[in-house]
Amino acid sequence: MISIRRYQDADWPLIHPFLHATFAAGDTYAYAPHSSEAQIRHAWIESPAATYVACTSDGRVLGTYYIKANQPGLGAHVCNCGYVVAQEAQGQGVASAMCEHSQREAVAMGFLAMQFNLVVATNERAVRLWKRLGFAVVGTLPGAYRHQKLGLTDALVMYKALPA
Amino acid sequence: MISIRRYQDADWPLIHPFLHATFAAGDTYAYAPHSSEAQIRHAWIESPAATYVACTSDGRVLGTYYIKANQPGLGAHVCNCGYVVAQEAQGQGVASAMCEHSQREAVAMGFLAMQFNLVVATNERAVRLWKRLGFAVVGTLPGAYRHQKLGLTDALVMYKALPA
Numbered sequence: 212m213i214s215i216r217r218y219q220d221a222d223w224p225l226i227h228p229f230l231h232a233t234f235a236a237g238d239t240y241a242y243a244p245h246s247s248e249a250q251i252r253h254a255w256i257e258s259p260a261a262t263y264v265a266c267t268s269d270g271r272v273l274g275t276y277y278i279k280a281n282q283p284g285l286g287a288h289v290c291n292c293g294y295v296v297a298q299e300a301q302g303q304g305v306a307s308a309m310c311e312h313s314q315r316e317a318v319a320m321g322f323l324a325m326q327f328n329l330v331v332a333t334n335e336r337a338v339r340l341w342k343r344l345g346f347a348v349v350g351t352l353p354g355a356y357r358h359q360k361l362g363l364t365d366a367l368v369m370y371k372a373l374p375a
Numbered sequence: 376m377i378s379i380r381r382y383q384d385a386d387w388p389l390i391h392p393f394l395h396a397t398f399a400a401g402d403t404y405a406y407a408p409h410s411s412e413a414q415i416r417h418a419w420i421e422s423p424a425a426t427y428v429a430c431t432s433d434g435r436v437l438g439t440y441y442i443k444a445n446q447p448g449l450g451a452h453v454c455n456c457g458y459v460v461a462q463e464a465q466g467q468g469v470a471s472a473m474c475e476h477s478q479r480e481a482v483a484m485g486f487l488a489m490q491f492n493l494v495v496a497t498n499e500r501a502v503r504l505w506k507r508l509g510f511a512v513v514g515t516l517p518g519a520y521r522h523q524k525l526g527l528t529d530a531l532v533m534y535k536a537l538p539a
Contacts, residue, residue, distance in 0.1 A: 241447050286493055287407075288521060289519050349517070350513045355446075359449070366450070
């Protein structure tokens, strides 16, 4: 059973290791693979509007996501989220649960749509999951991602209008 | 004759009025129409990698543009630019000159591509100009722009690979 709640400061040492490992792999997120702990904290905790953690019933942290406006002012009704699942919790529906939770949170915050700016095209599991959760590929950015194993790789823009 | 050079602090009182007027119109840029001078300065001068001004031979400022990486780390080889032309200098090729200049600057800085994230679909003059200068529409974001006269309006993602 996965429960999702707002991030608290005490969660940082629990989520930093798998955020670091995910960015270091350089195959899904744009954050520099050698980002410092302070840079990761800024990107994931300080810069977004809100951050959440997904936990087991006994409090083990399985994943985390953030939500923020994707643009200022006249584009601020569209939000952006990022999701990271701990390596040992892959394949258990954590990303799916977080994405569904984030859509409800986004609606509660007044957002009208959700946009992913840079879904790495080779990250097929993510692309399939976002499609299943109602996102459409609305654009393809040729070579916009410098994949650490594959080199310059296409990235997708994915978008979903949220229920009012 | 239009010449383009790097922005200097003394240019601020010359460009702020037309940046303010452009954002206040709420029909081309996402920046909040009521952005403060400090917010505009942050967006246009402090946050980008570099800012430029386009001038006449006698030093009158006709327009300005910024350039910055569009994403961190593994997406930082793609740049983003914004261009604003003074109202009284519209239709004189200033935007075109700035966009061509920005592409040369981008190549000199090592960028491999240029991306516009939110080209308002109703801004037909801009869309036509960017297409003429080699940009392709690679995506459409439904209702992603809150146009101050037209309400929720589609926005285009436009992209151009730059010569090596």
